[in-house]
Amino acid sequence: MINKDDPRLIDYALGEMTPEEAAAFAAVLNQPENEEARQTVREFQQVAGVATDALAAEPKERLHDEQRTSILDQATAKNTSMPHNKVHRFRLRRVVPVALAACLIGAFAWLSMTVVLRTRSAGRIETASRLETVREVESLPYAPEPPIPDADAADIQEYRGMAPDRVDGEGAGERARELAPEVETLSVQTDVRRDEFEGRPDLSPPASSAPLPAEVAAGETRRPRSMARESLVDRARPGVPPLPPLPPLPPRRPSVEEYLPIDENPFHAVRQHPLSTFSIDVDTASYSNVRRFLQQGQLPPPDAVRIEEMVNYFQYDLPEPEGEAPFSVTIEMADCPWADGHKLARVALQGKSVSAEERGPANLVFLVDVSGSMGPPNRLPLAKEAMKALLHMLEPRDRVAIVTYAGTAEVNLPSTPCTDKETIRAAIDALQAGGSTHGSAGIQKAYRIARENFVPGGVNRVILATDGDFNVGVTSHDALMEMIAEKAKSNVFLTILGFGYGNLKDATLEQLANRGNGNYAYIDTFAEARRVLVEQLSGTLITIAKDVKIQVEFNPQHVQAYRLIGYENRMLEARDFNDDTKDAGEIGAGHQVTALYQLVPQGARLDPGVDPLRYQPEPEYVPETTMPHNPEWMTVKLRYKEPEGDRSRLLELPWTPAVERVRPGSPDMRFAAGVAAFGMVLRDSQHRGNADFDLVLELAESGKKDDHERQAFIDLVVAAKILAQR
Amino acid sequence: MNPETSTHADWVRDAMTRHEGALMRYAMRFTGDAETARDIVQDTFLRLCDADRDKVDVYLAPWLYRVCRNRALDVMKKERRMQLLQEGQAERQPAPGPNPGAAASNTETGAAVLAAMAVLPEKQQEVFRLKFQDQLSYREISDVTGFPVNNVRYLIHTALKTMREQLRDRLEPSGAAR
Numbered sequence: 076m077i078n079k080d081d082p083r084l085i086d087y088a089l090g091e092m093t094p095e096e097a098a099a100f101a102a103v104l105n106q107p108e109n110e111e112a113r114q115t116v117r118e119f120q121q122v123a124g125v126a127t128d129a130l131a132a133e134p135k136e137r138l139h140d141e142q143r144t145s146i147l148d149q150a151t152a153k154n155t156s157m158p159h160n161k162v163h164r165f166r167l168r169r170v171v172p173v174a175l176a177a178c179l180i181g182a183f184a185w186l187s188m189t190v191v192l193r194t195r196s197a198g199r200i201e202t203a204s205r206l207e208t209v210r211e212v213e214s215l216p217y218a219p220e221p222p223i224p225d226a227d228a229a230d231i232q233e234y235r236g237m238a239p240d241r242v243d244g245e246g247a248g249e250r251a252r253e254l255a256p257e258v259e260t261l262s263v264q265t266d267v268r269r270d271e272f273e274g275r276p277d278l279s280p281p282a283s284s285a286p287l288p289a290e291v292a293a294g295e296t297r298r299p300r301s302m303a304r305e306s307l308v309d310r311a312r313p314g315v316p317p318l319p320p321l322p323p324l325p326p327r328r329p330s331v332e333e334y335l336p337i338d339e340n341p342f343h344a345v346r347q348h349p350l351s352t353f354s355i356d357v358d359t360a361s362y363s364n365v366r367r368f369l370q371q372g373q374l375p376p377p378d379a380v381r382i383e384e385m386v387n388y389f390q391y392d393l394p395e396p397e398g399e400a401p402f403s404v405t406i407e408m409a410d411c412p413w414a415d416g417h418k419l420a421r422v423a424l425q426g427k428s429v430s431a432e433e434r435g436p437a438n439l440v441f442l443v444d445v446s447g448s449m450g451p452p453n454r455l456p457l458a459k460e461a462m463k464a465l466l467h468m469l470e471p472r473d474r475v476a477i478v479t480y481a482g483t484a485e486v487n488l489p490s491t492p493c494t495d496k497e498t499i500r501a502a503i504d505a506l507q508a509g510g511s512t513h514g515s516a517g518i519q520k521a522y523r524i525a526r527e528n529f530v531p532g533g534v535n536r537v538i539l540a541t542d543g544d545f546n547v548g549v550t551s552h553d554a555l556m557e558m559i560a561e562k563a564k565s566n567v568f569l570t571i572l573g574f575g576y577g578n579l580k581d582a583t584l585e586q587l588a589n590r591g592n593g594n595y596a597y598i599d600t601f602a603e604a605r606r607v608l609v610e611q612l613s614g615t616l617i618t619i620a621k622d623v624k625i626q627v628e629f630n631p632q633h634v635q636a637y638r639l640i641g642y643e644n645r646m647l648e649a650r651d652f653n654d655d656t657k658d659a660g661e662i663g664a665g666h667q668v669t670a671l672y673q674l675v676p677q678g679a680r681l682d683p684g685v686d687p688l689r690y691q692p693e694p695e696y697v698p699e700t701t702m703p704h705n706p707e708w709m710t711v712k713l714r715y716k717e718p719e720g721d722r723s724r725l726l727e728l729p730w731t732p733a734v735e736r737v738r739p740g741s742p743d744m745r746f747a748a749g750v751a752a753f754g755m756v757l758r759d760s761q762h763r764g765n766a767d768f769d770l771v772l773e774l775a776e777s778g779k780k781d782d783h784e785r786q787a788f789i790d791l792v793v794a795a796k797i798l799a800q801r
Numbered sequence: 802m803n804p805e806t807s808t809h810a811d812w813v814r815d816a817m818t819r820h821e822g823a824l825m826r827y828a829m830r831f832t833g834d835a836e837t838a839r840d841i842v843q844d845t846f847l848r849l850c851d852a853d854r855d856k857v858d859v860y861l862a863p864w865l866y867r868v869c870r871n872r873a874l875d876v877m878k879k880e881r882r883m884q885l886l887q888e889g890q891a892e893r894q895p896a897p898g899p900n901p902g903a904a905a906s907n908t909e910t911g912a913a914v915l916a917a918m919a920v921l922p923e924k925q926q927e928v929f930r931l932k933f934q935d936q937l938s939y940r941e942i943s944d945v946t947g948f949p950v951n952n953v954r955y956l957i958h959t960a961l962k963t964m965r966e967q968l969r970d971r972l973e974p975s976g977a978a979r
Contacts, residue, residue: 085958089932091939122965123933129914130934135822136835142843143817149850150813554858557815 077104077112084112088119334378335582335644339760342638342675345631352626352652354645354659355424355668357614358588359607360573360581360597362388365757367576367599369794375757379581382754383641386669389750389784391743393425393667401619402426402662404711406730408674409740412748412774413755413764416679420672421744422625422711429617429664435533437473437616438490442521443506444541446481450508453599454574458540461572461604462503465538468612469493473534476524477502480517481509490528518558525567531719534616535567539587543573543580555583559591560658566719568618568661569593572607585644592621592661614663620715622659622723625670626652633708636675638762640751652714655723662715671751673762674708683764706731739777746778746785753792768796813850816861821846823935824869830930831873841876845869863941866931870945910971917967924948925960932957 077084086092087100104112343351361384368375396403402424411417441462449455466475470493477488477499488502521537529535563569569591573584581597588595594615596607607615624647629637639646651657662668675681707729714723739745753771755763771792779785824845828838845868849857857864918926931942939957943950 082954082958085961086954089957091954118965119961122961122968125910125968125971126914126918126929126933126964129911130930132911133826133934136825136829136838138817138821138825138839138842142839143821146817146843146846146850147810147814149847150810553861561811561815 076108079111079115081112084115085119088116089123334376335585337378337381337643337758339758339762340639340641340643340646342636342673342681342762344636345629345634349628349631350626350649350652351629351637351639351672352624352647352649353639353642353670354589354647355623355625355662355670356383356642356645356660357387357662357666357668358384358585358595359388360585360595361385363597363599363603364573364581366791367597369791369798371576372798374795374798377758380754380757381641381644382751382758383645383670385754386641386671386747386750387667389746389788390782391423391667391669391747393423396425396427400724400726401715402713404713404726404728406711406728407741407744408708408732409738409744409748411673411764412745412770413752413766414673415683416676417683417764418674418676419740419744419748420674420709421740421747422627422670422672424623424662424668424713426614426619426662426664426666426668429613429619431468431470431613434613434617434664436530437469437534437536438525438528438530439469439474439534439616440476440478440490440521440525440537441503442517442537442539443477443479443487444481444517444539445479445506445508447509448542449574451575453576454542455506455508455540457598457601457604458572458574459503459506460601461598461608462538462540463500464601464605465608465612466493466496466499466503468609469496474528475499476521476528477506478517478521478524479506480520484516484520486520486524490524518555518562522562522565522567526565529565529567536570536616537567538570538572540572540574541584542575543584556586556590559587563590563592563658568621568718570615571595572604573597589644589660590658592618592658594661594663611663611665614666617664618661618718619664619666621661621718622655622657623662623668623713623715624652624657624659624723626712626714627672628710628712629674630705630707630709631677632702632705633677634674635677635679636681638673640671640673640762641754642670652712655716655721659714669747671747708732742778742780744778745774746780749774749778750788753788753795757795768792768799772796809850809854812854812858813846816849816865817846820862820865824865827866827930827935828869828873830927831870831877837876837880838873841869841872844872860944862935863937863944866935866937866941866945910968913968913971914964917964921960921963925956925963928953928956929960929964 083092083100087097087104090097092100103109104116358381361379361381364379365375365385368379393405394403405423405425406420407423408418408420411419443455443458443462445455449458469475473493474490475488475493476486476490479485479487487506488499491499493499518537518539521539525535525537559569569588570593571584571588571591573581573595574597576599584595587593596603596615598604598607626649645660647657647659680687708731710727710729712728713726715726716723740748749771752763752766752774753768754760756766756768756771772789775785775789775792779789821842824842825835825838828841829835832838832841845865848868849865852864918929921929927946928942928948931937931945932939937945939950939953942948942953942957946953948956
């Protein structure tokens with residue numbers, strides 16, 4: 076049994092354990108006798124949460140502009156022998172709008188105050204390479220370590236006295252690592268700065284005696300900062316006798332794939348959190364990746380299942396946009412199939428189609444990873460076939476260049492017009508895998524060539540083909556993301572094609588696509604390559620709107636609570652909606668984007684699975700007497716920018732349901748619901764209500780129409796059902 | 802490594818965009834005075850200009866905080882010495898940061914948090930803020946402050962437990978904070 080004073084509980088609560096430690100610890104923590112320990116973890120997480128929020132509200136002063144300028148001058152003049160140009164301290168005080176900033180920040184922090192579980196903090200990514208580099212530069216070029224001011228010996232002693240070794244039986248940490256050194260399912264945590272301090276009131280029904288949610292039990296969404304860092308437990312207590320061995324962990328697939336953790340969106344109370352804000356996503360990688368797992372006879376890891384990407388993989392019947400806006404918006408509501416009394420609302424965008432003739436000339440740069448890991452047939456060879464298929468679709472007015480990277484970055488083929496496809500094809504055929512990956516230099520070169528051949532109003536795009544394994548030569552994950560974000564400002568867009576399995580760096584690729592104004596598709600077969608690069612060529616190549624954000628405001632007169640299904644990695648703060656400096660997703664020609672909300676109408680039960688209360692009235696909505704009755708249920712707002720523009724435009728659509736009656740929804744609605752339910756079942760989501768494989772099949776069958784992709788989905792669900800039963 | 806100097810300036814500019822505010826806030830905790838803090842942060846970024854990008858970049862945030870901290874401690878020492886020369890007084894504590902409770906918190910819980918933090922011992926406060934305000938890991942905090950990692954861990958544990966006691970009546974068993 077874990078004692079409630081066990082210091083590991085805090086490490087666990089703060090995400091300071093390695094994945095293996097966390098997983099092993101979680102397994103023990105979730106045993107029934109450890110309820111007190113779990114409660115302790117929750118308490119610490121709450122404290123961490125309120126502390127984080129309170130501290131985030133503190134105002135920040137700024138440097139004077141002259142100081143910033145002098146710094147940048149120094150940076151530019153780095154190679155000269157000029158002395159530091161320091162701006163003398165100004166005696167004149169500037170008006171620093173601290174109070175205003177504090178009010179805004181404070182007001183926002185107030186909105187965010189009802190925070191619940193804070194399992195992690197926005198951290199830095201530390202990949203294996205970062206660690207290697209750190210070990211090399213152990214003596215970093217800054218001031219020598221200052222002496223420790225106080226007598227810390229006493230601190231350390233006292234701390235060692237708090238014995239993890241008092242806890243009986245359960246070892247963790249290094250035991251787990253010893254047992255399973257090669258079967259690491261490493262998970263990466265992102266530096267999602269814009270989501271830094273999200274406050275979300277949690278409306279999940281009270282579950283004080285239940286174990287922590289399934290994701291925690293699996294240990295896969297606990298986000299330790301540093302994956303391969305030495306265990307703190309090691310360093311904290313040298314010389315303490317080792318703990319007894321842990322029972323063996325269940326066998327895992329031996330691979331080193333990386334997925335961004337998904338912290339599922341909870342239900343939000345409309346009164347406290349009326350705005351749902353997120354960036355659109357047209358990536359479809361998750362669906363083809365999940366398909367790949369299932370076809371290989373494995374259930375996918377939950378974090379690989381991004382529900383929005385799965386729903387968006389399919390084509391729906393949506394009206395072509397008319398008028399100025401580059402997309403049309405369709406809203407539909409139906410009964411929620413997995414929760415009695417709840418509704419499901421579908422918000423769907425249809426991007427305007429652009430025919431091949433209408434598009435501007437294309438200026439494409441293939442950026443190909445030719446490192447050794449790309450050798451297998453489903454990587455570089457498949458990528459080559461994919462590129463040739465795309466080449467086939469291009470016209471004489473288009474241009475293609477090829478940059479490869481492995482060890483160094485080479486311009487394999489300078490930008491060549493498609494009047495000479497033979498040369499291009501030959502260059503593609505000649506690509507060979509070998510060497511190690513030096514991704515950042517490749518990216519620099521590719522964008523340089525794209526800029527040099529920039530076609531205003533045309534299709535300017537870097538197409539990156541890789542398995543994502545940038546593990547040598549790139550300075551840090553952060554630096555890579557910063558670089559790609561910088562490159563994105565040049566109005567050259569990005570398409571990322573992911574290949575391979577076993578070390579697919581899905582997390583890295585998804586993030587790169589986000590930061591780089593791009594889309595990310597996972598290519599498991601030539602059929603998928605054809606789908607993305609031939610059938611959907613326009614969508615893949617032609618961006619019709621960028622930085623597309625959605626903000627939905629719900630009306631508490633009708634909606635008690637809501638949950639956005641998916642888009643966890645795309646959530647934005649409410650204020651980011653109007654902030655044009657905040658990056659968001661791109662939409663390509665003909666692309667569709669669907670978002671599903673599960674709604675709890677006023678008068679419905681929040682959790683239909685829980686018995687009605689006997690000794691208290693159910694919480695009831697007391698209408699605001701000052702607000703007049705408004706039949707609208709929600710208003711959907713969209714902001715988007717022209718592909719080469721800087722200022723966003725706003726669309727605003729208030730929506731009222733047509734008639735309130737029992738509604739199963741259109742076939743498209745049912746099919747989309749089926750896909751979403753499938754995602755929730757695969758993730759074993761706590762929000763899946765009574766969804767199971769059979770419900771998924773029922774919904775998908777009733778909505779499949781005549782589409783072969785949808786039939787393929789049904790086959791996949793059957794396969795998953797069989798796998799799950801084993 | 803790209804030899805173009807404009808890229809180096811870009812890198813520095815990006816670092817400023819990302820870290821200027823947080824570093825200013827950090828420096829203010831040492832000086833209490835915005836102008837002195839600005840000098841310290843400016844010095845920090847000037848040192849960044851001269852740093853080897855390849856080596857520092859893997860480690861940018863802790864590096865910046867560390868340089869900033871050392872500079873702040875130097876500046877405070879100098880100011881204290883000058884003050885002693887001027888006033889001939891016995892050594893006093895370095896000026897604490899601006900009162901955190903003052904302009905920041907608009908909520909009761911927020912104010913309670915900041916008040917509870919203000920009575921923590923100085924080292925615990927610093928480490929607690931680096932963790933929950935600047936989002937650094939134990940290891941990074943160790944690099945910034947020079948305290949050994951196990952000491953950082955102990956300080957955070959102790960601070961967190963104290964905070965939990967102080968805020969106990971604001972926590973709810975079902976998991977929602979008031």
